Amino acid sequence: MTGEGLTLAQQLPALQIVLPLTGAALCALIDRRNVGWAIATLVSFAMPVISVMLLIQVLTTGPVSYAFGGWEPPYGIEYRVDVINGFLLVLISLMGAVVMPYARRSVASEIAENKQAWFYCVYLLCLAGLLGMAITGDAFNAFVFMEVSSLSMYVLIALGNDRRALVAAYQYLILGTIGATFYVIGVGLLFAMTGTLNFVDMAERIVAVEQTRPVLAALAFITVGMCLKLALFPLHVWLPNAYTGAPSVATVFIASTATKVAVYLLLRYYYSIFGAAFVFDDLPVTPILLILSLAGMFVASAVAIFQSNIKRMLAYSSVAQIGYITLGMAEATRLGLTGSIVHLFNHAMMKGALFMVMGCIAYRIGNCRLNNMAGIGRRMPVTMAAFVIAGLSLIGVPGTVGFISKWYLALAAFENGWWWLAFLIMGSSFLAVIYIGRVIEMAWFREPTGPAAEATEPPLSMLIPTWILAGACIVFGLDAEMTAGVAAQAADALFAGLR
C-alpha cells in the first residue's frame, strides 16, 4: 500500500495505535478524573470497531499491510494484520471496551482522587502498547511497544491501595525488564544474521542461516524472554503478586490481555518466523514446553487451593491456565494450536469475569479474603451467580467456553497418540473444581456473617460488564463457531507460515 489517496478505511491499522496514544496525552494534559474517564471510554469503545473492521477485512481479502509513514516494508515499519493478530486485536480492544464502564466506580473507590486521571492516562498507554505489540510486523517495534505496555503496567499495579502493590510492581519491573532484554538480545542476534527486522522478510531470510548458532541462541533468548512475560511456570513469580496488588480494574484488564499478547508474539516467532518444523521437529522445544506447562497446570492449581485471598487464588489459576495455552502450542498440531488460540480468548472471558466479581466484592466489603465472604452469595446473588458461571467455565463444564478449549487440547493429545496427556489435562482441571468449589461453598452455603452480612449488589455500571463477560462464557461455549472457527483459521495461517 502506498501513502497516496488514503481513505479512512486504509488508515485503520494506524488508528488502532494513534487513538489511544492521543487519548493518553489528553488525559494527562487535562488532569480531571471525569474527563479522563470519558476520554478513555470513548477511545476504548472506538477500538473494537476498528479491530472488528480489520478482522473482517482480513477474513474476506487476506492479510492487511500498512506501511507506517509511507516507508515501504521491509525498510520502514510495517503494520501487518492477519487472522491470528486480527483475532488478538479484537480480544484486547473488546476487553478494554468492557472494562471502561466498570472502571468509573471501581477506580473512584480504590484510587486516590488526585491520581485517577493519571490512571486513565496510563491505562490508555497500556492499551496502546498491547495493541501495538499485536499489530506490528516489525521485531524491534514490537520491543518498543512491549516497553510501553510494561512500563504503564508497572504504574497501574503500583496504583493499588495496598503498600504491597509497590513491592509487586517493583518485582514485575525487574523481571519484566529481564524478559524484555532477553527478547531484544534475541532480536539483535536475528538482525545480525538476517539483516532485517521485518517479520515477513525475516521469515524468508532465516531459512538460509537456520542451523547456525546465533539463530539458535536467538530462539533461546526469545523463548525465555517471552515466557517470562507470559508467565510460564516457573517464570511466573511476578504474576500472583502483581495481580493481587493491582487495583481491581487493572487486574481485570492485565489478566485478560497482557499475557495473551506475549503468547501471541511467541507463536509468531515459533510458527511464522522460525517455522514449526525447525522449532518442534529439530529442537527439543516440545518436551520442554510440555513439561513446564504441565508443571504449571498442576503446581499452580495446587497452590491456588490454599490461598485465602481470592484474587491471589485466581492469579495462581491464571498461571495454570497459561499452562493450557502453552500446552496446545507444544502439541504442535492444527487441533492443538486451535485449542491454544481459542483458549486465549476463552480464558480472557472467564478470568475477566472472575476478577470483575472480585472487584465488585472489594467495592462492597473492601477486600477479597475468603473468610469475609461467608454467605455473600445470599446478599449479592446476581454478582455471585456470575462467579459461579465463570468458575464453571474455568473448570471446563460442557456448555461453557472452558470446555471448548479442553476439547481441542485433549482431542489433539489423542490424535498425537499421547492419551496420558488427555488424562493429565482433565486431572488439572479437576483441581479447579476444588479451588472454585471452596469459594462457592463459602459464598452460598453459609449464613451471611461479618462484613458480608451488610453487602448489597454493586452498582449496575459494574454489574453489567461483569455479566457481559459471564454471559460470553456461556454463549461462546454453546456456539463456538465464531471463536473456534477463527482460531482454526489462525492455526492454519500459522502453519502456512509467512514465507
Add this chain to the structure above:
Amino acid sequence: MSGSTLILLALAIPAIAALLIPLFHRLPNVREAVTLLAAGLLAVVVYAIVPMVMAGDVPMTGALEVVPGLEIGFSVEPLGMIFACVASTLWIVNSIYSIGYMRGNSEPRQTSFYVCFAVAIAATMGIAFSANLFSLFLFYEVLTLSTYPLVTHKGNDAARRGGRIYLTLLLGTSMLLLLPAIIWTEALAGTLNFTSGGIIPYTVPPAIIGILLLLYVYGIGKAAVMPIHFWLPAAMVAPTPVSALLHAVAVVKAGVFTVTKVVVYVFGLDLLVNAGTAGWMMWVAGFTVIVASLVALRQDNLKKRLAYSTISQLSYVVLAVSILAPLSLVGAALHIAAHAVSKITLFFAAGSIYTAAHMTEVSQMNGIGRRMPWTMGAFAIGALSMIGVPPTAGFLSKWFMLSGAYTAEAWLAVGVIVVSTALNAAYFLPIVYSAFLRKEDEDHAEKHGNHGEAPLAVVIALTLTAAGTILLFLFPGPLLTLAESMMGLGIGGEQ
C-alpha cells in the same frame, strides 16, 4: 404437534418453571402451583411422544453445532422414552409429596429448592433425549451441578461435607474418566452420535475396547458401581423428596441409563461380545450387588439402608447389561422403571415417618405400622418389589434378567441374582415385620409424640407410587413393547 416440538417443549417446560418459581418467592401457593402445573404439562408432553416411538418412529430435533464434531441434538429412542416417562410421571407425585414434606418440616429456602429441582428435571429430560454423547454429557453435568445445592440444602456442616463428597465424586469421575472416554471415542470413531449397532469401528483392538468400557463404566459415577458409590449414601443428608426423586430415580437412573445407552449405541453388543474384554463388568456389577446388600443389612439408619439398597439395585441394571444378551437388556430397561416406582415409594415412606414422628432409625420403628398403616403398607409393597415378589413390578424385571442370563448361560449372573434376592428379603422384611407385628416401645409417645399419619399430601403421594408398583406388574404391555423395540425384538420376542 411434531416430535421435534414436543421434545423441545419437554426440555423447556421445567426450564421455564425454574425461571418462574423465583418470581413467586413471596407467594408459596402460587410457587407450588407453578411446579405442579409444569409437572403436569411435562407428563402430557412426554406421553404425547410415546405413540410415535411405539410406531417405530425416531422423533428428533435439528442439531446446534457448537464446533465441528460437537453437536447438541435430541432424538427419542425407546430406552430414553422409558426413562423420560418414569421421571416425568414421578415428578408429579414427588411434587405433591415435596409440598407436604417441605411445609410439614418447615424447611428453609424452599424457593431455591424448587428451582434446583426443576433444573434437575430439565437436565434429566435432556439426558433421556440426547442424540449424541456430547449432549448427554452436557446434561449429565448440569444434573450433577443442579442437585449439589439440594444435597447441601440444610446448610450445616454435615450437609456441606455430604455435598463435597457428592460433587467431588460425581464431577471428578465424569471429568477424569468419562470425558476422556468421550474424546477418545471421537478420536476413534469420528462421531459421537448414538447409532444402533454402535459407532466404534471393528478395527479397534480388543484391549482398547476393554479400557474404553472401563472408563465409561467408572466415569459414569451416577451408576454407583463400587468403589465409587460413596456419593450416594453421602447424598442422603438432602431432604427426603430429593433422595426420593433424584437419588432413587433421576440421578441414579441417569447413570445406569447412560451405561446401557453406551453399551448398546456406542459399542454395540456384537462388538463387545467379539472383543471378549467386557467380562470384568459382570464381576464388578455382581460384586456391587452382593456387597452393597451386605452393607445395607448393617445399616440402622433407614435412609442409609435404602441408599445401599439403591446401589445394589443399580448394579442389577449394570449386571443385566453386562450379560450382553438382548433379553437381559430388556430386563435392564424394565428394571429402570420398576426400581424407580418401588424405591421412590420406600423413600416416601421414610420421609413420611420422619415428618410424622421424626424417626430416622430402623430400630425405633417397632409397631409403627399401627399408627401409620398407609405409609407402612406402601413400604411393604415397595419392599416386596425390591425382593422381586409378584404381584409387583420388581418381579417382572428380574424375570427378564434371569431369562437373559439363562439363554446366555451367564451362571455368575444367575447366582448373584439368587443370592441377592435372599439378602434383599433379609434387610427389608424385618422392617415390615417389626412395624406391623412388634409391640410399640413403651416410651414411643413420649419421644415421638402421639402421632398418626403424615400430612395428607405425603400419604397421597406414597399411595400413588405403591399403586403404580402393582399396576406396572398387572399392565406391563406398553413398557414391555418399548423395552423390546430397543433391542429390535418384536412382541413375543424373536431373537
